[in-house]
Amino acid sequence: QSALTQPASVSGSPGQSIAISCTGTSSDIGSYNYVSWYQQHPGKAPKLMIYDVTNRPSGVSNRFSGSKSGNRASLTISGLQAEDEADYYCSSFTTNTTLVFGTGTRVTVL
Amino acid sequence: QVQLVQSGSELKKPGASVKVSCKASGYTFTTYAINWVRQAPGQGLEWIGWINTHTGIPTYAPGFTGRFVLSLDTSVSTAYLQISSLETEDTAVYSCARDQSRKALDYWGQGTLVTVSS
Numbered sequence: 001q002s003a004l005t006q007p008a009s010v011s012g013s014p015g016q017s018i019a020i021s022c023t024g025t026s027s028d029i030g031s032y033n034y035v036s037w038y039q040q041h042p043g044k045a046p047k048l049m050i051y052d053v054t055n056r057p058s059g060v061s062n063r064f065s066g067s068k069s070g071n072r073a074s075l076t077i078s079g080l081q082a083e084d085e086a087d088y089y090c091s092s093f094t095t096n097t098t099l100v101f102g103t104g105t106r107v108t109v110l
Numbered sequence: 111q112v113q114l115v116q117s118g119s120e121l122k123k124p125g126a127s128v129k130v131s132c133k134a135s136g137y138t139f140t141t142y143a144i145n146w147v148r149q150a151p152g153q154g155l156e157w158i159g160w161i162n163t164h165t166g167i168p169t170y171a172p173g174f175t176g177r178f179v180l181s182l183d184t185s186v187s188t189a190y191l192q193i194s195s196l197e198t199e200d201t202a203v204y205s206c207a208r209d210q211s212r213k214a215l216d217y218w219g220q221g222t223l224v225t226v227s228s
Contacts, residue, residue, distance in 0.1 A: 001171065001172055003154070032212075034212040034213055034214075036213065036214045036215070038155070038215070040155075045205060045218035045219070045220060045221060046147075046155065046205075046207075046215070046218055047218075048210075048214060048215060048216050051210070051212070051214030051216075052212060052214065057216060089154065089155050091155075091157075091213065091215075092213075093212060093213045097169060098157065098159075098169065098171050098172075099145065099157040099160070099171075099213045100157060101147075101154060101155040101156065101157055102154070103154055104154040104155070
């Protein structure tokens with residue numbers, strides 16, 4: 001299975017909104033609303049930010065939101081803050097009952 | 111509180127085997143599946159597979175069949191990842207993660223660095 005496609009990097013100034021795309025196929029993102037997003041700071045474990053496309057776990061800021069259309073999902077970070085600088089990964093359940101991660105996006109706060 | 115605590119770093123020679131453990135606490139172990147993820151230095155996340163903690167049945171990602179084996183010891187709430195015939199390309203951080211539902215991984219272990227070098 002191929003990794004989901006994400007842009008290598010996205011940047012924005014504090015207070016701005018940015019969006020990270022995650023492109024898959026009809027065998028993964030297109031088949032299920034089981035898309036998750038993870039934030040990973042250097043040397044740390046990934047942190048679940050969004051699950052089931054749009055849901056935020058308890059404790060995750062409402063500045064983070066998710067959406068999906070067809071084979072493409074997106075993570076939007078509004079009111080960008082310095083602490084949001086990290087790597088972000090999407091993931092999706094697949095029709096083979098496996099999980100596939102995205103290629104990862106480095107978010108830089110200018 | 112929910113915790114997944116993994117075993118410490120390993121240095122192995124090519125061809126050797128390694129077994130990484132992941133001890134769960136703070137919840138009923140058999141209620142949630144455990145997934146394993148690999149991250150090579152400077153690279154992204156790769157899904158290795160998951161194990162049903164109720165039945166003990168594992169499922170592997172393509173490319174992780176044969177040398178990778180997932181197992182459990184429910185008596186001590188621990189999941190294991192064993193890798194045989196290690197290759198230098200297996201050098202990575204290996205992490206376990208709890209599946210809250212539908213492959214959303216809500217709690218992660220601290221990661222175990224496995225270094226394969228002659």
